[in-house]
Amino acid sequence: MTAQEDPDRTVELLWREPWDATSRQGLSIGAIVRAAVEIADAEGIEALSMRRVGERLGFTGMSLYRHVRGKTQLVDLMCDAVLGETVTGTVTGAGTVTVTGAGAETESPAGRSRPGDPGDPGGSGGSAGPGGWREALEAWARRYRALCHRHPWLAGVHGTRYVPGPNSVAGFEHALATVAGTGLSPAEMVAVVGLVGRFVEGEALREAEVARIERRTEVSEQDWWGARESLFAELSRYPTLTAVWEAGGYDEPEDPFEFGLRRVLDGIEVLVRQRDERRDEIASCVVCGATVDRSGTGRPRAYCSRGCQQRAYRRRRSGPQGGIRQ
């Protein structure tokens, strides 16, 4: 979903509006989002319609439009609501989803999770010392996957212009912290987190689809493929495929998530090791590339001079080149 219209209103809703403020006749954003999540969890995102949500709450479908701009915005809110789940908490039951959306400035008592909190989608702890980044990043990936399992529609809904809410950003912050101090450049850190995040989403998407179809058609993946004899008859003309098949390549398949995650993390580790080698070498200015004095103590300098520091600042002010995404 894309929040195509009025993303600023979505930001407002996500970050500054109290979701539990019930209107005169009892409708509230929190209730709407919660009902929508319940429907999507139980029957899939394609079963989610404005009418369904409204009627579940005892209203008409159109009543929602007084609180929410439209369906795409509702989905945006659903995403962040769900991303705010405590990792250990129960999930899809009626009203279990924590959708408190109290103001960010006001330290509300029933406040939401903050970056670094054990309750954020990132979970506990940052990078646990040098070399600990891998365990932490892997754990983050697994928690994210578990979340996608609990809400099978989530992975299929994350768009490129998804407006990030507090819970989404908290998770991203945690993941970034995970690879901080590895010697990766800032851009590489962002890329690493994005890569792992999209990997998880991709795999979760498959897994969710398999589960959904198996439930709907009541025929397992294995049975379905086993019944495709008319297809297998055509496959004997492909030598490599046949060889792989006959060598038992499909008897005990690798788990796609486990296999993929290991490969991706291995690939990242290769990069980290590369950067690690150069960490102690001469640093270069981020702007002009000139060598930077290493005083040996304190925070290492990023710029060779005040001039370059200022140039970097001006460049930043002109706006980002790509979106901030999880």
Next chain:
Amino acid sequence: MTAQEDPDRTVELLWREPWDATSRQGLSIGAIVRAAVEIADAEGIEALSMRRVGERLGFTGMSLYRHVRGKTQLVDLMCDAVLGETVTGTVTGAGTVTVTGAGAETESPAGRSRPGDPGDPGGSGGSAGPGGWREALEAWARRYRALCHRHPWLAGVHGTRYVPGPNSVAGFEHALATVAGTGLSPAEMVAVVGLVGRFVEGEALREAEVARIERRTEVSEQDWWGARESLFAELSRYPTLTAVWEAGGYDEPEDPFEFGLRRVLDGIEVLVRQRDERRDEIASCVVCGATVDRSGTGRPRAYCSRGCQQRAYRRRRSGPQGGIRQ
């Protein structure tokens, strides 16, 4: 899409039916699929409807149902049609898509590509000697990505029960051949190809979505994020994110595809090297794990005894454990 109903009919259509057989009043499967691809290419998959396809051909929407079971089957056919494109060929123009579906057994003159053909979606050449697997696999990934660029709906439509057609299988065969002879186990070969394939699809999905939204809303990704000042105001409380931002992590972002592909291939290379080390060591029986005699010459044995070979055979006969997917 899932081909939920009557997949055997889809197999029939993909592998054995001639698509160019025009009926009395001029409708044919080939024409239908071609028109559908044109619409989806030009206006996105969400603009594709049975009515649109029918009317583009001068018929009603219902007329299609005499040739195609329903929309999901049509999408399945579209996939394989598009997967059959010559890599170098032109693309989205009217009628350029090669959707010849002549029989597989009969060597039709305007026949489709075969595994290993330079014209298959896999492209030319298998693994180019030892160590060449990486270049070949990378090239395959890039071709697949290019295909997804030409048909932005493709990546978002590949499901787990997608019925593979001849072009799809040819591409898969090629990719498998790419990693044959690396010392990977058959199951690992399948997993590697699946990982890379899904990575490409995932990235292509994002790229397609960005392009689609940018075209529809006429505001670039950069401009859109630049306009989210009300959001940025909230972000200063996240220390790592702020640090990354201030260090210029978003000034020159890594290209997600290039970065990710390198990581994934690096990760695979780690695995390949692991297997390579053990290649010359003592092999173990695939079934019972016992050591296998290495005669030193000829094809290395996979089983320790005739008994284990037979057991493996019976296990294979009972059907596959997972689907064959690209």
Next chain:
DNA sequence: ACTCCTTGTTTATGGTGTAAACAAATTTAT
């Protein structure tokens, strides 16, 4: 000439998101 089959059309059903007009109730201003 008669029947059967193929193919395209018409009609109908139940679903979707949401714009616009409307009605009631509460809040605010006077």
Next chain:
DNA sequence: ATAAATTTGTTTACACCATAAACAAGGAGT
């Protein structure tokens, strides 16, 4: 207290969508 304004939910309407079912017309086989 009274009137105006605002909020909030409802009704109606529109333009789509996939597709089931009945129907009509033409060709092929006998």
